[in-house]
Amino acid sequence: MFQEDLEEVEEVLGLALAQVPPGARSEADLTRLDIEEYLDHAEWELALDVLGDFEGITWQTARYWDLLAGVAVRMDLDPAWFDWRRGESIHGLLRAELRLDVAAEAVAAQGTLPAWDLSGGERRVAAMWVESKPVLEPGLRATVRLRPLMPSAWTHLIRGDQITYQQGGEPRGTAKIVEKVPPRP
Numbered sequence: 418m419f420q421e422d423l424e425e426v427e428e429v430l431g432l433a434l435a436q437v438p439p440g441a442r443s444e445a446d447l448t449r450l451d452i453e454e455y456l457d458h459a460e461w462e463l464a465l466d467v468l469g470d471f472e473g474i475t476w477q478t479a480r481y482w483d484l485l486a487g488v489a490v491r492m493d494l495d496p497a498w499f500d501w502r503r504g505e506s507i508h509g510l511l512r513a514e515l516r517l518d519v520a521a522e523a524v525a526a527q528g529t530l531p532a533w534d535l536s537g538g539e540r541r542v543a544a545m546w547v548e549s550k551p552v553l554e555p556g557l558r559a560t561v562r563l564r565p566l567m568p569s570a571w572t573h574l575i576r577g578d579q580i581t582y583q584q585g586g587e588p589r590g591t592a593k594i595v596e597k598v599p600p601r602p
Contacts, residue, residue, distance in 0.1 A: 426488055430456060430464050433484040436476070443470040465489060469498055474598050477506045497527060501546055504564055509600040511543075511571065513592035515582055516558040521589035524553040533563075534581035534588065535571065542566045561592065568600070 434456070437449050447467050455464040469485055471477070482503030486496035517524065524531075526547040532540045543563040547553045553561075565571045574580070574594050582590035 426461050426491055427456060427459075429484050429488050429491075430461065430468065433468050433481055433488075434464075436478065436481045437468070437471060438473075438476050441471055441473055441476070443467050444472065445470065461488070461492065462494070465492070465494070469502070474505055474510050477502065479503050479506050482506055501527070501562070501564075505562070505598075507601065508564065508568060510596060510598040511563045511565070511574075511594070512548075512596040513561055513563060513580065513594050514558060515547075515553070515561045515590055515592040517553055517555050517582070517590040518588070519556040521555045521582075521584055523555060526551050526553070530566075532583040532586075533592075534583060535574065536580075539570070540583065541570045543571070560595065 430452075434449060434452050437452070439449070442448055443451075445467070447470075452464050452467050455461075455467065465485060465488055482499050486499035486503065489496040489499055524545070524547060527545075529545050530542055531545055532542050534540055543565040545564075546562040548560045548562065550559050553559045563571075574597065576594050576597060578594045580592050580594070581588045582592055
């Protein structure tokens, strides 16, 4: 990258950092101070990773995620995670603990659109992102993020509800809702 590109990356990361509220922590328990230190040492990719790892959908805006996605593109990195989180900041968050049956096929971390049985035959489709694994293998479990194609069909679900993962029209796993944040008004 050219020097002016680096300066712009630093500036945009600083704009994103300014949106992180005091006391916010990343999944790895890092704070704003840690990111400031990464920026001081020109550790752009590390700063970007940590900024993308903050939980707290109530303070994250589409603009926040747009800034991070833009930096990722500028640094020739995949912006998919930031784009996914941008959608959550608008449409809400739905996370579940999915356990694949041993008869299931392995599931890629992103890019799948499986059907789910929400309650006794009510089948609906949701895009799925598997957290912390590039592939979820049969018989294993992982936390997944779901983005329903028809959000209104999922509004009745609450924390603790179980839904059934489908492959080829057959039940191939069960998922328990562990977090649900409604869309912003």
